[in-house]
Amino acid sequence: MQRIYLDHNATTPVHPAVADTMAAALREEFGNPSSVHHFGQRAKAVVDQARSTVAALIGADPSEVVFTSGGTESDNFAIRGTAEARERTGRRRLIASAIEHEAVLNTLKPLATRGWETTLLPVGETGIVSPDDLRAALRDDTTLVSVMHANNEIGTIQPIAELARVARARGALFHTDAVQSAGKIPIDVRTLGVDLLSISAHKFYGPKGVGAIWIRRGLRLLPILTGGKHERNRRAGTENVAGIVGMGTAAEIARARMADEHARVAALRDRLEEGILRAVPGTVVNGARTPRVPNTTNISFDRIEAESLLIALDLDGIAVSTGSACSSGTLEPSHVLKAMGFPPHRTQNSIRFSLGIGNTEADVDRVIAVLPGIVEKLRSLTRTPVRA
Amino acid sequence: MMRIVVAMSGGVDSSVAAALLTEQGHDVIGLSMQLYNQRGDETFGNCCTLDDLYDARRVAGAIGIPHYILNFERQFQDTVVSNFVHEYAAGRTPLPCAHCNSDLKFSTLLDRARGLGAEQVATGHYARVEQSACGRWLLRRSADPAKDQSYFLFSLTQPQLARASFPVGDLTKPEVRAQARRLGLKVAEKPDSQEICFVPDGDYASFVARKAPAVARGGTVVDRRGAVLGSHGGVHRFTVGQRKGLGVSGPAPLYVLKIEAESRQVTVGPRDALERTALTASGVNWVALDAPSGWLSVSAQIRHRHRPASGRLRATDDDRAEFTFDEPQTAITPGQAVVFYEGDLVIGGGWID
Numbered sequence: 001m002q003r004i005y006l007d008h009n010a011t012t013p014v015h016p017a018v019a020d021t022m023a024a025a026l027r028e029e030f031g032n033p034s035s036v037h038h039f040g041q042r043a044k045a046v047v048d049q050a051r052s053t054v055a056a057l058i059g060a061d062p063s064e065v066v067f068t069s070g071g072t073e074s075d076n077f078a079i080r081g082t083a084e085a086r087e088r089t090g091r092r093r094l095i096a097s098a099i100e101h102e103a104v105l106n107t108l109k110p111l112a113t114r115g116w117e118t119t120l121l122p123v124g125e126t127g128i129v130s131p132d133d134l135r136a137a138l139r140d141d142t143t144l145v146s147v148m149h150a151n152n153e154i155g156t157i158q159p160i161a162e163l164a165r166v167a168r169a170r171g172a173l174f175h176t177d178a179v180q181s182a183g184k185i186p187i188d189v190r191t192l193g194v195d196l197l198s199i200s201a202h203k204f205y206g207p208k209g210v211g212a213i214w215i216r217r218g219l220r221l222l223p224i225l226t227g228g229k230h231e232r233n234r235r236a237g238t239e240n241v242a243g244i245v246g247m248g249t250a251a252e253i254a255r256a257r258m259a260d261e262h263a264r265v266a267a268l269r270d271r272l273e274e275g276i277l278r279a280v281p282g283t284v285v286n287g288a289r290t291p292r293v294p295n296t297t298n299i300s301f302d303r304i305e306a307e308s309l310l311i312a313l314d315l316d317g318i319a320v321s322t323g324s325a326c327s328s329g330t331l332e333p334s335h336v337l338k339a340m341g342f343p344p345h346r347t348q349n350s351i352r353f354s355l356g357i358g359n360t361e362a363d364v365d366r367v368i369a370v371l372p373g374i375v376e377k378l379r380s381l382t383r384t385p386v387r388a
Numbered sequence: 389m390m391r392i393v394v395a396m397s398g399g400v401d402s403s404v405a406a407a408l409l410t411e412q413g414h415d416v417i418g419l420s421m422q423l424y425n426q427r428g429d430e431t432f433g434n435c436c437t438l439d440d441l442y443d444a445r446r447v448a449g450a451i452g453i454p455h456y457i458l459n460f461e462r463q464f465q466d467t468v469v470s471n472f473v474h475e476y477a478a479g480r481t482p483l484p485c486a487h488c489n490s491d492l493k494f495s496t497l498l499d500r501a502r503g504l505g506a507e508q509v510a511t512g513h514y515a516r517v518e519q520s521a522c523g524r525w526l527l528r529r530s531a532d533p534a535k536d537q538s539y540f541l542f543s544l545t546q547p548q549l550a551r552a553s554f555p556v557g558d559l560t561k562p563e564v565r566a567q568a569r570r571l572g573l574k575v576a577e578k579p580d581s582q583e584i585c586f587v588p589d590g591d592y593a594s595f596v597a598r599k600a601p602a603v604a605r606g607g608t609v610v611d612r613r614g615a616v617l618g619s620h621g622g623v624h625r626f627t628v629g630q631r632k633g634l635g636v637s638g639p640a641p642l643y644v645l646k647i648e649a650e651s652r653q654v655t656v657g658p659r660d661a662l663e664r665t666a667l668t669a670s671g672v673n674w675v676a677l678d679a680p681s682g683w684l685s686v687s688a689q690i691r692h693r694h695r696p697a698s699g700r701l702r703a704t705d706d707d708r709a710e711f712t713f714d715e716p717q718t719a720i721t722p723g724q725a726v727v728f729y730e731g732d733l734v735i736g737g738g739w740i741d
Contacts, residue, residue, distance in 0.1 A: 308503050311456050315504060332459065378503040
């Protein structure tokens, strides 16, 4: 069976060129970047080379880029590192949007139990955070505001530059989780005006298990991993050299191809979206259709359990997803759609299609061709009709 | 060859069921039901835990079939758990496994399976289903009398039985384990599940009291003449026939004879006072035949571990029946199922009033 992968927001296939540079690094650059000798120097050189290309992807200076184990660690570091560094200043308030990734939301929870005030910013049906809501939530003792650049489930792009301006005007630091935007749309940390930015390699055709955090020069975080003096004392642990090399190559490719790929994928996504809305009755796009990352659409199917639709599509060779999976691998109602104010049935009937490098018009057309039949079959067997 | 969904619990029985159907060349899809919160903020019992779901996934991987986990937390609460709590609160003794079979596995799960293009839902139950010459779907006891689960399946309707498959029903438990070893399944030696899966440590009373705090209001323990012998902490703590934990004592052992939820009164008495020669049942499902017009001589099983006793059965209306035993039976317990058999054939069954 010819399988079609439409779940690039979960992870992307490793680009062949990335696999090649990683394989070479695994074979040849075994040195420890902290070692003084020749082998260490070689490893250090390839890590720093990757640091430069990753920095270039986000308009940063290489010295401000710290490699991590991925987006989750970067988000943890941004929040806990800031909170712990500033715990004694008396500014013990944190703000995030209600549609953040769990890596942010679940990092705030333990802080809330130890005396930090946390506020979640609402989003309306558009799935976009309003600067006015942030302005209203800010206090003089707000330490950090964390709002994601692009949402993983619905793809909406947040007005980060404006939000960061609002936050910094009240003396708060600003972190953005750019895991879903890096490699898809241009990012320039100076234009965004943020203090901290998280990215992850496997969302843009790099390997899993490696990511980075950009920390504005001069900003001090308390490390969350302690040990040796790696990454300029900011993240202990021997570097994942091959992973970092792979991330560097992936960043380079993403930057070189961004303009073309953006246009190509956006056209495919729009074709898919229009095709589904036209071919399947009772469908609607969740969230604002613009501004959105070019590869994502999230569609609600009236009177459908997303769980069943996902499985039926998989059995037909089409891989999509709903919101987040829980520990057992089952699907839970989307916290993003819930935060957008949708009623319960709407948070459980939505499917995310996220396109990427390997997808073609033929893929999109096949999905549009098989969906109506699958949906009709599922609807005909719905015992208790879910309200429209 | 057809598409079949196997409800995989991660145990040896449903694992062997999935492997046998796959071996027969069917297009098998493994589905596991997550029945309650796995996020760790509530304590639950020992079936379908994360470990079991992991086992199911591993078995599916080993036999090369797709496997998905369905979130049925809400449906499980709405059907099985709420009935369990409600029955105890009403002074009855529920049988959640039977409700899970007819109201969840061969209901919601079957619907889902049909949506995925499956003809049947297979489970690891020890029972046999077959079609008679005249087209009626019949339910029979398993080849392993010690493991037979037909008692828990009596409420399956004809359309449900038509879509049910019990691939291990012709095997004994040792044969199932031998098959698991032959197939190289890692769960071959996994212990059988015990107790009611969603109740931690078999402590039903605490579970019910947590879910329905109002039941924990105390009441009195009385003898058959109505004389008060003591007090108790809620009717949900009692089952007809129960001897332990009554909090009262007499010259001879005392047993629970009657539970009245309204007055919160529990009547106790000697063992011989538990004996009854008749029962009525409601919610009756006729399996082997339509509701009979006259008296039938069959056997009735009134508990999972009860040896069926002979007597006479008749339908009193569409979904009610009465049964008269040839010999008195002890502890005919309201809320439990009574299942009528002729040999190994399930005639029908209902809920004891």
